Each structure stands twice: as structure tokens, then as C-alpha cells.
Amino acid sequence: MTRITLIGAGFLGNALTLGAARRGWSTTVVSRSDPFATQDADPRLGEIRLLSGDGVERLPQTLDQNVDAIIIAAGGRFPLPSTAAPAADAIGTLSLVIGVCETVRSLSPSTKIIFLSSAGAVYSPGGELKCESDPGEPTSPYGMSRRMGEEYMEYYRRVHGLSTHSLRCVNVYGRLLPRSRGQGVVSAAFWSALTGKPFTLHGDGRQARDFIHVDDFVTATLGLLESGRDLPGTINVGTGVGNSITDVLDAVGAATGSTIATTPGPNAHTDTGNLAVDLRLLRNIIDFDPLDLESGIKLMAREIAAGGCSESL
Numbered sequence: 001m002t003r004i005t006l007i008g009a010g011f012l013g014n015a016l017t018l019g020a021a022r023r024g025w026s027t028t029v030v031s032r033s034d035p036f037a038t039q040d041a042d043p044r045l046g047e048i049r050l051l052s053g054d055g056v057e058r059l060p061q062t063l064d065q066n067v068d069a070i071i072i073a074a075g076g077r078f079p080l081p082s083t084a085a086p087a088a089d090a091i092g093t094l095s096l097v098i099g100v101c102e103t104v105r106s107l108s109p110s111t112k113i114i115f116l117s118s119a120g121a122v123y124s125p126g127g128e129l130k131c132e133s134d135p136g137e138p139t140s141p142y143g144m145s146r147r148m149g150e151e152y153m154e155y156y157r158r159v160h161g162l163s164t165h166s167l168r169c170v171n172v173y174g175r176l177l178p179r180s181r182g183q184g185v186v187s188a189a190f191w192s193a194l195t196g197k198p199f200t201l202h203g204d205g206r207q208a209r210d211f212i213h214v215d216d217f218v219t220a221t222l223g224l225l226e227s228g229r230d231l232p233g234t235i236n237v238g239t240g241v242g243n244s245i246t247d248v249l250d251a252v253g254a255a256t257g258s259t260i261a262t263t264p265g266p267n268a269h270t271d272t273g274n275l276a277v278d279l280r281l282l283r284n285i286i287d288f289d290p291l292d293l294e295s296g297i298k299l300m301a302r303e304i305a306a307g308g309c310s311e312s313l
Contacts, residue, residue, distance in 0.1 A: 002069075004069045006020075011174070013029065020222060027046060030062065059100060086141030093149050101152065118169060120170060120209060131236075154233050185209070198261040199263070200263055208247075220286070220288055
């Protein structure tokens with residue numbers, strides 16, 4: 001049985017926990033709060049265990065159980081909040097990454113470490129698909145801390161021989177992504193569609209980003225661990241296709257039968273240009289065919305309708 005530890009029980013951590021359980025894996029979640037995943041899990045599937053507390057402090061307890069991989073799905077404050085507290089954002093991310101790597105180096109050096117980085121925060125917008133070899137040019141404190149987290153992962157890989165891997169993930173969307181986080185164009189669009197409140201549009205709406213449904217994100221992340229391959233230090237995870245903010249609003253409006261009104265917001269320097277990622281490296285390791293934006297948004301609409309409310313948004 002594959003055994004993993006997830007540090008963080010937010011949107012991505014919950015999704016990965018449920019995905020691992022459906023594969024019959026044993027998952028330990030280290031978090032200060034009880035994740036949705038432990039409530040929704042089917043007991044007939046893989047085991048889910050919660051360790052309440054700080055990720056680094058509780059990590060030794062999980063390494064006693066022959067853990068195959070640790071996934072860092074926490075740290076940092078997200079792009080908008082990070083601008084108000086750049087030092088806190090850096091400390092939160094880097095202390096976690098370094099603490100995990102040091103603990104693994106001391107107690108279980110064969111355990112893989114996966115760091116969930118951010119393609120949208122690390123790469124600069126441009127016309128071509130972004131490859132892993134392209135330089136990182138962050139435009140926010142959040143992006144800087146993610147990029148430095150990647151550098152520390154590479155340091156522990158190069159100097160100490162650890163199996164460290166940074167996944168540069170694009171914009172992940174799905175039913176459990178909270179709008180209150182100040183992040184998530186798709187969830188904000190659904191919230192506007194379902195409440196009738198206007199969508200705050202930064203810029204002209206023509207800027208394009210790569211959006212991936214959370215189920216595909218889980219497939220890619222866990223598929224890499226399942227592959228049994230020697231993984232490179234950095235891997236893009238996305239769809240390889242850019243869609244504009246206007247495309248998102250149109251798709252959500254069509255999926256919900258709503259007309260989404262917009263209100264102009266400040267032009268954020270993190271919301272300009274076009275950015276999508278090259279998937280050749282990922283597809284050389286696993287078979288991967290993600291949903292297109294329209295199909296993913298239709299799926300999200302069905303999930304929200306089945307849940308009977310928009311509280312998770």
C-alpha cells in the first residue's frame with residue numbers, strides 16, 4: 001500500500017487526500033483543522049488519519065510508518081494577501097519547506113517530497129507556453145516565496161541527495177475552492193452567477209491563464225507518484241491551454257444559465273498578459289488528458305447543484 005503524508009488541509013490538500021483514499025492509499029493529514037476529506041471519506045477505501053498541529057512538529061510521527069511521499073500543500077498567504085505582509089509570507093513558506101526537508105534528511109532520506117508551487121506566480125506572462133527551463137520572474141511576494149521554496153527543494157536535492165520535486169501548478173478550480181481566499185477566478189465567477197452580485201474584473205478581461213479542474217490536478221499529482229519513475233526536480237501541471245477571464249465568465253454563465261454582471265476593479269499587476277504551461281515533460285512521465293475549460297466548468301456546475309448550495313464558494 002502506498003503511504004503519503006499531506007501537510008495542509010485546504011482546497012488542494014483535501015482533494016489529494018480524497019483522491020489518495022479512492023486509490024486505496026493510506027494518507028496522514030497534518031493540519032491545524034479537520035479537513036473535509038476525513039468527513040467525506042468512504043471507510044471501505046484507503047485509510048485517512050488526521051494529526052492536528054504544525055506540519056514540521058508532527059512530521060516525525062508520520063515518518064515512523066514508512067511513508068513513501070510527503071506533499072507540502074501549505075505555507076504562504078496567496079498572491080493578494082502576500083503584498084501586505086511579504087516577510088510573513090516568505091517565513092511561512094520557507095520555514096515549512098526547510099523544516100520538512102531537514103526532518104526527512106534526518107529520519108527518512110528515501111521519502112519523496114512534493115512541493116506544490118505555482119506556475120501563475122513563478123512565471124511571467126508571455127506569448128509562448130512556459131517550459132520548466134524558463135526563468136522564474138515572480139511579480140508578487142507570494143511568487144517570490146514559491147520560487148525560493150523551489151530553490152530550497154533543489155538545494156536539498158543537489159547537496160543532500162533527497163528526492164525533492166516542485167510542481168508548478170496552474171489555476172486549480174473546483175467545488176471546494178473558497179471564494180473568501182481572495183483567489184480563484186472560476187469560483188468567484190460561480191459566486192457571482194449564483195448570488196447575482198457583480199464580478200470584480202481586473203483589467204479588460206482579455207488576459208489569459210491556464211485553468212485546470214481539481215480532479216485533473218489530483219490525477220497528475222498522484223499519477224506522478226504512482227509512475228515509479230525517477231522524477232525531475234520541476235514539473236508543470238496544467239492543461240497547456242490559455243483561456244481569458246471573459247472566456248471563464250461566458251462558460252460559467254452558460255453552465256448556470258446566468259448573466260454575470262461585472263464591475264471594474266483595480267488593475268493588478270499579477271493579472272496581466274497571457275500564461276499557459278508546456279506539458280511535454282509531464283506527458284513523458286504519465287498519460288494525461290485534462291478536461292477543457294468548458295467541460296470542467298460544466299462538471300463544477302453539476303457538483304455545486306448536487307451539493308444544493310454555494311456555501312463552499
